[in-house]
Amino acid sequence: MRGGWRARNHPAYWAFMLHRVSGILLTLFLPLHFWALGHALGGAARLESFLIWTDQPLVKASEVAVVTLLAAHLAGGLRLLMLEFLAWRDWQQRLVAVAACITIGFGLGYLLNVV
Amino acid sequence: MNPRAQVQLWAAKRISAAVLALCVTVHLATMIYAVRHGLSATAILDRTQGNWVWAGFYLLFVLAVSVHAPIGLRTICGEWLGFNSRAVDVVLAAMGIALAAVGLRAVWAVFAS
Numbered sequence: 001m002r003g004g005w006r007a008r009n010h011p012a013y014w015a016f017m018l019h020r021v022s023g024i025l026l027t028l029f030l031p032l033h034f035w036a037l038g039h040a041l042g043g044a045a046r047l048e049s050f051l052i053w054t055d056q057p058l059v060k061a062s063e064v065a066v067v068t069l070l071a072a073h074l075a076g077g078l079r080l081l082m083l084e085f086l087a088w089r090d091w092q093q094r095l096v097a098v099a100a101c102i103t104i105g106f107g108l109g110y111l112l113n114v115v
Numbered sequence: 116m117n118p119r120a121q122v123q124l125w126a127a128k129r130i131s132a133a134v135l136a137l138c139v140t141v142h143l144a145t146m147i148y149a150v151r152h153g154l155s156a157t158a159i160l161d162r163t164q165g166n167w168v169w170a171g172f173y174l175l176f177v178l179a180v181s182v183h184a185p186i187g188l189r190t191i192c193g194e195w196l197g198f199n200s201r202a203v204d205v206v207l208a209a210m211g212i213a214l215a216a217v218g219l220r221a222v223w224a225v226f227a228s
Contacts, residue, residue: 024188037221041228067143077132
């Protein structure tokens with residue numbers, strides 16, 4: 001048990017957890033995203049009326065969260081692909097930090113442009 | 116599940132992940148560009164309507180995610196919930212097909228509307 005907690009008290013464990021949880025949340029979000037884009041079948045005005053609804057602060061905050069989750073899943077996935085397919089090098093220990101930078105970069109990039 | 120099918124799922128997950136890495140990077144950059152210039156239906160549809168390049172890109176994106184998501188959920192169902200049955204595989208395959216269907220509908224909506 002103590003060993004288990006020691007294993008969890010590591011950035012790589014939290015990167016793994018974030019990758020899983022973000023994957024689940026993005027899978028739940030995807031049908032909503034596709035449904036929203038499907039409004040275009042009713043014409044530009046129908047899609048526009050939906051986009052106006054998304055101007056609410058809570059929806060905007062949710063958008064930023066989803067974009068950040070997507071960036072986190074991307075960065076975590078790239079990290080896993082590198083660990084699996086590239087020969088081990090010491091710099092790979094720093095991939096968690098690189099993944100965090102990519103996540104924060106895209107999240108902030110979206111946040112600063114959407115507000 | 117037999118070992119051959121396990122290997123095929125493993126490969127499908129990695130191949131779809133590599134495709135998605137490219138698609139998600141382009142999608143994130145496009146979203147940031149789009150919201151910077153004001154997100155509107157006209158702006159979205161001006162970019163996508165009748166544009167075969169964007170249609171092809173989003174088609175690939177939808178198909179890759181429809182393969183990737185169910186395989187990821189299958190791993191989670193097995194490891195966290197202990198669900199490893201054939202029924203779970205069937206439900207997740209159906210989920211992947213449904214995701215592809217609504218995704219392709221969305222691609223068609225922004226391409227052809």
